[in-house]
Each structure stands twice: as structure tokens, then as C-alpha cells.
Amino acid sequence: MEKSKRESADVIVIGSGIGGLTAAALLQERGFSTLVFEKNRFPGGSCSSFRRGGYTFDAGASVFYGFSEESKSGTLNLHTKIFRKLGIVVNTIPDPVQIHFHLPNGLSVPAWYDREVFLDTLATRFPHEAGGIRKFYDELEDVYRILSALPAGSLEDITHLGSVGLNNPLKTVSLAMKTFRSMGRTARKFISDRELLRFIDMEAYSWALQDAVSTPLVNAGICLADRHHGGINYPVGGSGAIPAALCTGIEKFGGTVRFQSEVSSILLEDGAACGVRLADGSEHFAKVIVSNATIWDTFNRLVPDRRFRVAETRFLRAPSWFQLYLGVDSSVIPDNFYVHHILVEQWENFNQSGGTIYFSAPSLLDPSLAPPGKHTIHAFVTSEAEEWEGFTRGSDEYREAKESLASSVISRTERILPGLSQAVELKVLASPLTHERYLNRHKGSYGPLLKPGQNILQKPQNTTPVKNLFAAGDSTFPGQGVIAVTYSGVSCASRIARILGKPLDYLS
Numbered sequence: 132m133e134k135s136k137r138e139s140a141d142v143i144v145i146g147s148g149i150g151g152l153t154a155a156a157l158l159q160e161r162g163f164s165t166l167v168f169e170k171n172r173f174p175g176g177s178c179s180s181f182r183r184g185g186y187t188f189d190a191g192a193s194v195f196y197g198f199s200e201e202s203k204s205g206t207l208n209l210h211t212k213i214f215r216k217l218g219i220v221v222n223t224i225p226d227p228v229q230i231h232f233h234l235p236n237g238l239s240v241p242a243w244y245d246r247e248v249f250l251d252t253l254a255t256r257f258p259h260e261a262g263g264i265r266k267f268y269d270e271l272e273d274v275y276r277i278l279s280a281l282p283a284g285s286l287e288d289i290t291h292l293g294s295v296g297l298n299n300p301l302k303t304v305s306l307a308m309k310t311f312r313s314m315g316r317t318a319r320k321f322i323s324d325r326e327l328l329r330f331i332d333m334e335a336y337s338w339a340l341q342d343a344v345s346t347p348l349v350n351a352g353i354c355l356a357d358r359h360h361g362g363i364n365y366p367v368g369g370s371g372a373i374p375a376a377l378c379t380g381i382e383k384f385g386g387t388v389r390f391q392s393e394v395s396s397i398l399l400e401d402g403a404a405c406g407v408r409l410a411d412g413s414e415h416f417a418k419v420i421v422s423n424a425t426i427w428d429t430f431n432r433l434v435p436d437r438r439f440r441v442a443e444t445r446f447l448r449a450p451s452w453f454q455l456y457l458g459v460d461s462s463v464i465p466d467n468f469y470v471h472h473i474l475v476e477q478w479e480n481f482n483q484s485g486g487t488i489y490f491s492a493p494s495l496l497d498p499s500l501a502p503p504g505k506h507t508i509h510a511f512v513t514s515e516a517e518e519w520e521g522f523t524r525g526s527d528e529y530r531e532a533k534e535s536l537a538s539s540v541i542s543r544t545e546r547i548l549p550g551l552s553q554a555v556e557l558k559v560l561a562s563p564l565t566h567e568r569y570l571n572r573h574k575g576s577y578g579p580l581l582k583p584g585q586n587i588l589q590k591p592q593n594t595t596p597v598k599n600l601f602a603a604g605d606s607t608f609p610g611q612g613v614i615a616v617t618y619s620g621v622s623c624a625s626r627i628a629r630i631l632g633k634p635l636d637y638l639s
């Protein structure tokens with residue numbers, strides 16, 4: 132593809148989150164030149180790793196789908212397919228339990244990789260709902276089966292939609308119908324036990340930050356069925372291994388990822404995006420710009436034309452996080468302790484700020500993440516940026532507020548890890564302000580969520596109202612989660628490649 136004289140690349144990508152890197156890697160492999168600008172010194176955004184005091188911590192994500200070798204898996208197992216296409220190996224370690232839920236009233240449910248063991252665990256606790264449990268999870272399995280048969284592409288691409296519809300008419304119609312259904316309403320068709328329905332709420336909340344009624348059935352079908360097929364697999368070396376491998380892929384095919392390069396604005400010419408200006412004042416031009424920033428940051432900070440502003444009220448703004456990264460003595464972790472946990476003490480406040488504790492200890496899977504005799508722990512609770520905005524960074528008050536919240540999270544976690552407070556040897560604390568500052572995410576938010584009742588197809592796709600400006604990442608369809616933003620990167624690359632005249636092959 133011919134570049135004009137002033138163009139640095141065919142495609143400029145703003146941000147090296149998983150959505151942006153995936154789009155760049157696939158386009159670069161297809162022969163388009165790509166240039167990624169990342170403000171940090173490292174790639175991956177919410178899916179990066181950092182080292183401190185001999186420990187390697189996952190900054191955010193640590194439960195990973197998409198790494199199975201299952202060959203006939205359509206839209207699923209995207210990591211395997213993308214790294215196969217790039218010719219890059221990412222070694223992973225299988226995790227037998229997705230999440231161990233510790234809920235009120237002694238309800239303790241490990242979400243096992245083995246589907247039958249998982250369904251039996253639930254049926255043992257709720258024998259009167261055994262039939263309903265199976266029917267509900269079979270509905271999710273149905274979504275999984277359909278998605279496994281349909282190739283990944285852009286829902287804005289008529290050629291792709293036409294080909295998928297012609298080759299799989301029944302599955303396509305069935306999937307389209309399911310986009311109107313909610314996970315929680317589907318559960319209520321088969322289940323009436325209130326405690327079990329609350330467990331199903333937690334299943335949704337664990338990644339969607341919404342209860343089951345507000346969560347689309349299709350999203351649930353991906354995560355809660357695929358865990359029993361592809362399973363949960365942890366990348367050796369930590370979550371940062373995924374973006375590092377994508378960067379290697381981009382560079383292997385001749386693309387560039389430039390770190391410590393913050394984009395301060397998107398350049399428009401006759402209303403169309405044509406380049407970016409960096410914080411150092413330099414300008415870079417391309418045929419197409421992809422923003423991996425959130426929809427609020429893209430249109431309310433980077434696009435200078437105020438006509439494109441996105442009202443805060445267009446979506447629900449998910450909360451941000453208060454996070455603890457702990458290095459601990461390994462003696463505090465009992466035998467047979469699973470890697471990922473969710474703790475709720477009271478149903479009344481599971482979805483309130485700080486109400487649910489997320490907890491993971493990935494060095495149980497990959498001991499190289501911690502010094503000998505130690506483990507890494509990542510614990511986090513939801514928190515709103517507004518709760519922290521009155522503090523000055525570096526001040527004693529800010530430090531004390533963080534220490535105080537951290538102590539409370541640690542002491543609540545002692546319910547599953549007695550003695551944790553005594554075992555902590557290293558502690559790094561991050562408030563929503565940290566999340567906002569590091570990742571340029573508006574209010575440090577987990578991202579925009581659909582309002583209850585909105586169809587999942589109402590999530591923005593990759594095309595934006597600004598000509599030549601595309602979007603990838605968790606502000607776009609299908610939403611939050613590493614595998615979801617990977618899909619958004621695939622669909623964004625597919626859309627751009629088609630428009631630029633060299634369509635991508637389907638991933639296999």
C-alpha cells in the first residue's frame with residue numbers, strides 16, 4: 132500500500148492496550164504499516180505486569196480465556212489463533228478453577244473447569260433446583276456452541292455478515308434473537324431460589340460489574356461456558372506476557388510500538404482524522420487512526436471538535452478500583468488454595484463501593500513471579516474516583532486513606548486467609564487516581580456499561596462518527612475483559628483492512 136509523503140504509517144494506533152495491539156498486529160501481519168503510540172514505558176494497559184522488590188504483579192487482569200487449542204472454535208480461542216497467525220508462542224498454565232466464590236451464608240462454590248463437577252457442586256447445595264441449574268447453564272452452552280461455529284469478523288462488515296448468514300443461517304438467526312435476552316431473566320425462567328439467583332448475579336458481577344439481569348446472555352455465554360471448554364489459562368511470566376507477545380508480533384512484521392509517547396490530540400482535516408499530535412508537539416500522519424482510549428477520553432479529550440463530545444449519561448460509567456499488590460510469606464497460603472477468589476460478606480452491598488473483594492495469587496500457578504518462599508497477591512475492590520479527588524498525591528492524608536482502606540480489605544480477606552496481615556512483606560497500593568493517571572482512563576473507570584435493558588448491539592462498534600477514526604478496546608463491542616477487547620481488536624482490524632482494500636483472512 133502506497134504511503135503519501137507525509138504519512139508515517141498506514142495506521143496509527145493510540146494506546147497499547149490489548150484492543151489496540153491486537154488491531155495493530157493483525158493489520159501489520161496483513162501488510163499495512165502500523166505505528167502504535169503508548170504513553171507508558173510498557174504495553175498492555177489494564178493487562179500489564181510490573182515488577183517491585185523481586186515480585187511480578189499483574190496490574191489488572193489475571194483470569195484469561197482464549198488460549199485453548201480446540202480447533203473448531205469460531206469466534207473463541209482468539210489468543211491461540213492470533214499468536215498462531217503471528218508465529219509466536221505464548222506458554223500458559225491451566226487453572227482448574229476459574230474463581231472460588233465465598234458468599235454469605237457459607238455458600239462456597241469453586242467454578243470448576245470440569246462442567247459436571249461444577250453443576251454437581253451447585254446441585255448439591257440447591258438440590259431442589261438441580262433441573263433448573265442444568266437448563267440455565269445449557270442456555271449458556273447453546274450460545275457457546277453458536278459462537279464456536281461462527282468466524283470472528285466485524286459486525287459492520289456487510290460482506291462478512293452476508294457470508295456468515297449464508298453459511299450458517301439458523302445459527303445466525305438464533306444468535307441474533309439471543310442478543311435481546313438477559314442472563315438474569317433467562318435464569319429466572321428456570322430457577323426461583325433467591326440465594327441461587329444471587330450466586331448467578333455474582334457470576335455476572337465477577338467480570339461485568341453488573342447483576343445478571345443487566346448482563347446480556349450472549350456475554351455470559353462466552354465467559355461462563357468457555358471456562359468449561361477452553362478453560363482458564365495463565366500466561367507464564369504474568370499477564371504482561373500477552374501484550375509483550377503482541378508487540379513482538381507487530382515488530383516481527385515491520386511495525387513500531389513507541390513507548391513514552393502520549394498522544395495529546397487527534398488531528399482533523401476537513402472533518403476527517405488524518406494524524407495525531409504527541410505531548411512533545413510532534414505530529415504524525417496516517418490514512419487511518421485507531422483509538423484504544425475510552426470513548427470519553429477519545430471524544431472529550433483527544434478529538435478537538437466539540438461537536439463529537441460524548442455525554443457522560445450516554446452509558447453507565449463503571450466504577451474504578453482500589454488495588455493492593457502484596458508480597459507475602461508463602462506459609463499464609465494453605466494447601467489446595469485456588470488462585471482466584473471472590474468474597475462477599477453481605478448480599479445487600481455486593482455491588483456497592485468496596486462491597487466485593489476480588490483476590491488472586493497467581494504465583495501459585497507460576498512460582499517465577501515471586502522470590503522463593505513468597506507469593507504475590509492482588510486484591511481489589513470497586514472504588515469511585517470522586518471518593519479520592521480531594522486528596523493531593525504524595526500527601527500524608529492520601530497515604531493514610533490508602534493505608535486505612537488497605538487494612539480493612541486485608542482484615543476482611545482474613546476470612547479465607549487467616550494471618551494475612553502478619554504475612555505481608557511488600558505492599559503497593561493504587562487508588563482510582565492511580566488508575567486514571569497511569570492509563571488515561573476517565574475517572575479510572577472500568578469503562579462504559581450498557582444501561583439495563585439495552586441490547587448488546589447498542590455498544591459502539593469500531594467505526595466512529597469521525598471519518599477515518601476507528602476505536603478498539605473496552606468502550607466498543609462487546610465490552611470489558613481481555614478476550615472481549617481482543618475480539619474488538621480483531622473486528623477493528625477486519626473493518627479497516629476491508630476498507631483499505633486488503634481484507635483479512637478469517638482466523639483459524
Ligand SMILES: Cc1cc2nc3c(=O)[nH]c(=O)nc-3n(C[C@H](O)[C@H](O)[C@H](O)COP(=O)(O)OP(=O)(O)OC[C@H]3O[C@@H](n4cnc5c(N)ncnc54)[C@H](O)[C@@H]3O)c2cc1C
Nearest residue numbers: 146148149150170176177191192193194394604605612613
Ligand atoms: C483491576 C482489574 C482487574 C481485571 N481483571 C480481569 C480479568 O481477570 N480478566 C479479564 O479478562 N479482564 C480483566 N480486567 C479487564 C481488562 O483488563 C480490560 O477490559 C482490558 O485489558 C482493557 O483493554 P483495552 O484495550 O480497552 O485498553 P486499556 O487496558 O485501557 O489500555 C489502553 C492503553 O492506552 C494507553 N493510552 C491511553 N490514552 C493514551 C494516549 N492519549 N496516548 C498514548 N497512550 C494512551 C494507556 O496507557 C493504556 O496502555 C480487569 C481490569 C482491571 C482494571
